[in-house]
Amino acid sequence: MSDTQRADTLRLDKWLWAARFFKTRKLAAEAIIGGKVHLNGQRTKPGKEVRQGSRLRVHKGTLEWDIVIKVIPSQRRPASEAVLFFEEDESSALKRQEVIRQERLLKASAPRIPAIRPSKRDRRMIRRFTEKGE
Numbered sequence: 331m332s333d334t335q336r337a338d339t340l341r342l343d344k345w346l347w348a349a350r351f352f353k354t355r356k357l358a359a360e361a362i363i364g365g366k367v368h369l370n371g372q373r374t375k376p377g378k379e380v381r382q383g384s385r386l387r388v389h390k391g392t393l394e395w396d397i398v399i400k401v402i403p404s405q406r407r408p409a410s411e412a413v414l415f416f417e418e419d420e421s422s423a424l425k426r427q428e429v430i431r432q433e434r435l436l437k438a439s440a441p442r443i444p445a446i447r448p449s450k451r452d453r454r455m456i457r458r459f460t461e462k463g464e
Contacts, residue, residue, distance in 0.1 A: 338381060338402065339379040339380065339381050339402065340379065340380060340402045340403070341376065341377050341378070341379065341380075342358075342362060342367070342369060342374060342375075342376055342377070342378045342379075342380050343355050343358040343359040343362060343376035343377070344358075345380050345399065345402070345403075345415075346358040346361075346362075346367065346388070347406065348403045348405070348406045348407070348412065348415065349403075349412050349415045349416060350406075350409050350412040351388055351390065351395070352390075358376070359376035361388075361389075361390070362374060362375065362376045363375070363376065366388065366389040366390065367386060367387070367388050367389070368386065368387040369384060369385070369386055370384060370385050371385070371387075380399055380402070381399070381402065382399055382400060382401070382402060383398065383399065384398070384399045385397070385398055385399075386398075386399065386416075392429055392433065393426050393429060393430070394422065394425070394426065394429075395418060395422055395426065396418065396419040396421070396422035397416040397417060397418045397419070397422070398416065398417050398419075399415065399416055400414070400415060400416055400417050401414060401415045401416075403415060
């Protein structure tokens with residue numbers, strides 16, 4: 331099969347890797363085994379063959395995608411091309427954008443913890459400040 335030809339089927343873990351849902355095939359396989367990926371509404375195995383029209387539900391952290399496979403690639407392509415491999419439900423995209431927005435708001439409102447502990451000078455200043463308040 332040449333590079334320009336497309337296969338009829340592809341392993342699920344390879345497709346998820348090629349579509350750039352996961353950085354490696356191993357991570358894709360672990361997510362499938364862990365029940366984070368459902369094929370046509372059911373849990374599956376990494377070696378299960380997928381074809382055009384297959385429905386996937388992918389959970390990754392707090393995000394979720396409901397997609398239909400449009401293209402079975404012969405090799406991994408750049409991210410700009412990988413988004414053409416599937417079609418996402420509109421409700422799924424809206425829900426994911428809302429989750430992202432809420433996470434950003436939560437992160438912005440959370441108190442920031444200093445990355446380092448106070449220096450000797452900082453501790454002296456804190457001590458002076460608290461002793462004067464008493």
